[in-house]
Amino acid sequence: MKIAALALAVCVLAVASLLFGSADISLKDLFRLLSHNDDPRLSTIVLDIRLPRTLLALLVGAGVSASGAAIQGMFRNPLADPALIGVSAGAALFAAIYVVLDGSQGLSMIGMTGSAFVGGLLTTWIVLVVGGRGGGLSTMLLAGIAINAIALSGVGMLSYLSTDMQLRSISFWALGSLNGATWISVLLALAIPVVVFLIFLESRNLNVITLGDEEAEHLGVSHQKLRVRIVSLCAVAVGIGVALTGIIAFLGLVVPHLIRMTLGSNHRTVVPASALLGGMLLLVADVISRTMFAPTELPVGILTALVGGPFFIYLIMIEQKGRLAV
Amino acid sequence: MNLSARNTSFILRNRAILSDINLEVQGGKITVLLGPNGAGKSTLLKILSGYLKPTDGEVLIAGYNPQKISLQARAKILGVLTQRNSLEFPFTAREVIAMGRMPFGQSEGFDEVTQELLSMFGVAADQSYLTMSGGEQQLVQLCRVFAQVWGRGSEAFLLLDEPMTALDLRHQSKIASTLRKLSSQGLGQLVVMHDINLAAELADDIVLMSHGKVVAKGSVAEALKIENLERTFDTVINQLGRGSERYFRAELEK
Numbered sequence: 159m160k161i162a163a164l165a166l167a168v169c170v171l172a173v174a175s176l177l178f179g180s181a182d183i184s185l186k187d188l189f190r191l192l193s194h195n196d197d198p199r200l201s202t203i204v205l206d207i208r209l210p211r212t213l214l215a216l217l218v219g220a221g222v223s224a225s226g227a228a229i230q231g232m233f234r235n236p237l238a239d240p241a242l243i244g245v246s247a248g249a250a251l252f253a254a255i256y257v258v259l260d261g262s263q264g265l266s267m268i269g270m271t272g273s274a275f276v277g278g279l280l281t282t283w284i285v286l287v288v289g290g291r292g293g294g295l296s297t298m299l300l301a302g303i304a305i306n307a308i309a310l311s312g313v314g315m316l317s318y319l320s321t322d323m324q325l326r327s328i329s330f331w332a333l334g335s336l337n338g339a340t341w342i343s344v345l346l347a348l349a350i351p352v353v354v355f356l357i358f359l360e361s362r363n364l365n366v367i368t369l370g371d372e373e374a375e376h377l378g379v380s381h382q383k384l385r386v387r388i389v390s391l392c393a394v395a396v397g398i399g400v401a402l403t404g405i406i407a408f409l410g411l412v413v414p415h416l417i418r419m420t421l422g423s424n425h426r427t428v429v430p431a432s433a434l435l436g437g438m439l440l441l442v443a444d445v446i447s448r449t450m451f452a453p454t455e456l457p458v459g460i461l462t463a464l465v466g467g468p469f470f471i472y473l474i475m476i477e478q479k480g481r482l483a484v
Numbered sequence: 485m486n487l488s489a490r491n492t493s494f495i496l497r498n499r500a501i502l503s504d505i506n507l508e509v510q511g512g513k514i515t516v517l518l519g520p521n522g523a524g525k526s527t528l529l530k531i532l533s534g535y536l537k538p539t540d541g542e543v544l545i546a547g548y549n550p551q552k553i554s555l556q557a558r559a560k561i562l563g564v565l566t567q568r569n570s571l572e573f574p575f576t577a578r579e580v581i582a583m584g585r586m587p588f589g590q591s592e593g594f595d596e597v598t599q600e601l602l603s604m605f606g607v608a609a610d611q612s613y614l615t616m617s618g619g620e621q622q623l624v625q626l627c628r629v630f631a632q633v634w635g636r637g638s639e640a641f642l643l644l645d646e647p648m649t650a651l652d653l654r655h656q657s658k659i660a661s662t663l664r665k666l667s668s669q670g671l672g673q674l675v676v677m678h679d680i681n682l683a684a685e686l687a688d689d690i691v692l693m694s695h696g697k698v699v700a701k702g703s704v705a706e707a708l709k710i711e712n713l714e715r716t717f718d719t720v721i722n723q724l725g726r727g728s729e730r731y732f733r734a735e736l737e738k
Contacts, residue, residue, distance in 0.1 A: 234570055362591055366583050370570045372535050377632070378559035378587045423573040 160421055164434040168216065171438055175212045176204055178445045180453040183208075211339040214347055215444045216437035218336075218399035219409060221350035223436020225392035226410025227417070227428045228357050231364040232388045233295060236418065237474075240410040242302040245393045247309035248281020249274040249400040254316040254328045267338060270331070271346070271401040278397035281309055286389055290382070295371065298385070334404035334459025336444050343402045353395040354433050360388060361425035368423070406459050408466030409436055415473055485511045485546040487532060487641050487672055492541035494527055494696075501527045502696045504541070511638045511672040514663055516683040519693035520717050525676045526567060528693070529643050532674065533564045545641065559587035563632035565625060565644045574612040577624045578602060584631030597634045601627045605658065619650040626659060630666075638670030645676045660686050680732045684708055692716040708732070 177183050181203050188204065195201050225240040233242070241247065253274040260269065285305050289298030317328055363384050367374045371381040399406065413436040414428055421427050440458070443465070447456040487509040494502040502524045509515050509532075517525050530536040532543055534550025543550055550558055563584070571580070581601055582593035590597075593609075602609050605627055613621060626647055633640040642663075648656050663686065667673060677683045683690060683704075690707035692699040693716070700712040713721045713732060720735040 231573075234572055236572060362586065365575070365579070365591070366586055368571055368573050368575070369580075369583065370566065370568055372530070372566055372568075373564075375535060375555055376533060376559060376562065376564040376566075377583060378554075378556040380555055418574060422579075423575040424579055 161427065161430055161434065164431055164438070168434055168438050168441075171441055172212050172216065175215075175441050175445050176208045178449050179203070179208060180448070206341075207339075210341050210344045211336050211444065212441060213344045214339040214402065215336055215441040217344070217347040217350045218403050218406065219437040219440025220354055220433035221347075221395035221399045221436075222406055222410040222440075223413035224354045224357050224429050224433040225395045226436075227414035227425065227432040228360070228364060228388050229392055229410070230414055231368055231425055231428075232385060233299060234368050234370070236415055237411070238299075240392055240396045241306065241405075242299065243389050243393060244281040244285040244302055244305045244309065245278040245396045246400050246405050247306040247313075249278035249397060250332055250405060251281070251309040251312045251316075252277020253331050253401075253404075254313045254320075257324050257327045257331075258316050258320050267340075267342075271343075274331075274401035275397050278400055279393050281305060282389060282393035282397075286386060290385075330457065331404040332459075333457035334406045334462070335447075335455070335457040336403050336440075337455060337457075338402075347398055347402060350395055350398055351433075353391050353398075354429070357388070357391050357395070358426070358429045360384065360391075361429055364388070364425040364429075365423075404457075404459060406440065407463035408470065409440060409462055412466045412470050412473070413439060415470070419473065485638055485641075485672065487543075487545050487674070489528070489532060489538075489543050490541050492528075492531060492538045492543060494524075494531055494536065495539045500696055502531070502538075505696075505698055507691055507698065507701060509641065509672045509674045510689075511641075512667055512670045513688040514667050514673045514675060514686055515689040515691060516687035517674060517676045517691045517693060518678070518680060518683055518716065519699075523693045523716075524696040525693055526645055529564070529566075529645050529674065529676060533562060533643050534558055535564075556587060559632070561636075561640045563629040563640065563642045565629045565642075565647055567645045567649075569621060569625065571613055571621075574614045576610050576612060577607045577616075577627075578609040580613055580624050581607070581627045581631050584628040587632065597631050601631055601634070604662075605655075617650075619652060619655065622647075622650045623655055630662065633666070633671060636671065638672075640671055642666065642671055642673040642675075644673065646678065647675060648677065648679065648682065656682070680708070680713065684730075684732075694718070 176188060177185065183203065187200055191200055191204055222240060229240045229242060230236050230238045253270055256270050256273040285298065285302045289301035317325055320328060363379045366377050366379050367381060367384055374381050414432045417428050417431045417435060421431055443461050444458045447458040447461045450456060489505050489507050492502060492505045493500065505528060519525050531538050537551055546561060578593040578598060582591045582598045585591050585595055585597060605623060607624060607627060613624065616624065633642050647659060651659065663673060687704055689702065690704055691701040692707055692712055699716045700707045710721055710723055722733055722735050724731045724733065
């Protein structure tokens with residue numbers, strides 16, 4: 159029921175988002191576009207610019223937030239973030255490598271996206287291999303933190319070596335933006351809902367793993383195999399998102415937290431609800447970021463961090479008040 | 485059906501945690517494991533449950549090596565309560581207990597077993613786990629493990645690591661009578677405890693352990709003797725009363 163309400167809200171916001179932007183478009187224009195399209199300018203703005211951007215926001219937000227829910231469950235820590243498995247930092251590093259190695263001015267979107275995606279997966283794989291050796295969850299957490307730091311220092315090094323033009327590309331990418339959304343990026347992002355569904359299929363296992371590794375094993379769930387599956391799925395979901403839009407901060411951390419506070423902890427609810435709310439929030443953030451300083455845009459990653467950070471502190475504070483036994 | 489350890493040893497970083505353990509948990513009996521802190525009781529439970537592999541010797545659950553059968557198959561015949569409690573998410577009591585039904589494909593919390601346990605122990609079904617006291621959390625975890633073996637009779641075993649921790653007297657006696665009831669249905673149980681007197685009341689068999697070795701084992705009368713207890717706990721122990729009225733206590737150090 160609550161999921162259906164969230165899904166309805168997503169649809170309403172998706173339509174509403176088509177109306178906002180630097181050019182004025184009314185609801186009447188939208189109906190006109192649907193019935194008989196006689197304005198090529200209208201069709202370009204709505205169908206080629208705003209619609210793919212809206213869809214990309216929904217898909218990327220859903221992927222990052224559902225992954226956040228799964229990663230938090232797997233690490234048994236409501237404060238874990240999908241970035242912990244190294245996927246964002248790895249993608250940033252490889253995007254930066256691509257920018258610096260590719261001397262040409264007109265960067266190919268496919269090249270940059272592809273190398274970011276490969277980088278995200280590769281880094282996550284290293285975290286899995288290094289972190290898996292100790293067997294414990296904390297080993298993986300520490301491996302994730304260390305590899306994140308190494309990758310980000312790599313980005314720093316490349317930024318230092320890059321030309322002004324390249325530096326601008328790297329930093330713009332690291333800030334996260336939906337500005338480059340095209341139908342091709344939407345097509346690539348269509349893999350995200352498939353992966354989110356696969357994460358959803360792990361919901362019961364995620365519930366059980368929150369009890370502890372040993373406890374999960376006694377309930378028939380191998381923590382080692384589950385960890386590999388969850389990390390791989392999240393790496394793909396977040397990896398696609400990061401590769402297409404850059405780093406969207408705080409969404410994967412805040413959204414599942416918010417869902418748990420309102421709808422409880424069962425991952426059968428948390429995973430789909432996080433996906434819906436995550437898509438919705440990224441869409442709203444994107445609309446604000448493209449209208450607040452119109453005609454220029456604020457990178458949406460700045461906005462999500464700016465709003466998400468203080469909001470998260472507020473969440474932690476009110477949650478601690480409601481707790482008795484820790 | 486029996487659960488047994490034969491000549492089982494466990495060595496960790498060149499330190500023998502368990503040496504040459506032989507014991508048997510029989511179906512329909514409660515075996516209580518007593519011993520000082522660090523005696524190796526929890527490690528023994530981890531080995532018997534198949535979570536850890538013994539360095540030497542073998543463990544058999546109903547004739548199977550627990551490490552060789554699938555986790556799902558193992559989860560259907562073995563319920564285990566560990567000491568650790570790492571749940572950091574606001575699941576409701578119903579959701580936590582229902583996780584015990586996971587091996588049987590029912591984990592939504594509205595099946596008969598979960599309902600029965602909720603009402604039997606008077607647990608508030610919709611209360612968040614994180615707002616419960618330590619004792620209430622322990623009770624919910626116990627119910628989760630009971631849910632896993634409920635109605636399985638002699639088809640299953642229960643391994644409980646300090647189940648009475650943090651429980652008040654009323655709940656201790658309720659748990660003890662539940663263990664007795666499960667035992668009468670044929671369930672084999674191994675229970676780690678610290679309260680010698682409660683153990684004397686509850687157990688069919690007692691195993692005393694110290695420094696990774698079995699000091700004494702047998703029926704309550706055979707195993708619970710002053711000399712065995714003093715050897716196990718390395719302290720002076722007094723016995724008050726006799727026969728079924730007897731009561732053990734450690735002498736206060738001067």
